[in-house]
Amino acid sequence: NAGVTQTPKFRVLKTGQSMTLLCAQDMNHEYMYWYRQDPGMGLRLIHYSVGEGTTAKGEVPDGYNVSRLKKQNFLLGLESAAPSQTSVYFCASRSGGLYYEQYFGPGTRLTVT
């Protein structure tokens, strides 16, 4: 049972390049989330999904797109990277319902130059 995994662990992009971050969970969780963590800003929610084929915007969605084609995977895309998107990105998942814990992946450290 690997829990929540994220690919890649590190990435450096040039401004304007695109990339996709992959999150995978093997706990059969319904809900999945993407957060970014920045010094002085804490963790902020980018997008989330409450089930296969569904996505919704979080607190800071601009510049990002997501897809949940399979229940176990949640993809975060950057179409045209900007230096302001330099951050550590965390994926999380949990079971449906009100009272379940969120489980986090190890994070992806992204630098945009």
Add this chain to the structure above:
Amino acid sequence: KQEVTQIPAALSVPEGENLVLNCSFTDSAIYNLQWFRQDPGKGLTSLLLIQSSQREQTSGRLNASLDKSSGRSTLYIAASQPGDSATYLCAVAGGTSYGKLTFGQGTILTVHP
């Protein structure tokens, strides 16, 4: 908009001390509150989840309390050890049933031998 504040921002204690970390939130309409631990360069590890109807939860040397009406939670760590050194994050889930978390900025704890 929910805001979560953690006090103190940093704490340094000698090994063996009992200590208290504080978390306050502005909107008492929450479903649950979760405490996490984050080691440098790592992901978040869930420590305790308190449901909105509960007053406290315990796990080993950790005890978390919740006073929803006053918007406060505390994390009590007994007999601290150097291995407890990490950043401790408080997060609340509320507003909708989708479990979106709003995080505090964290308390950086250092336990020295």
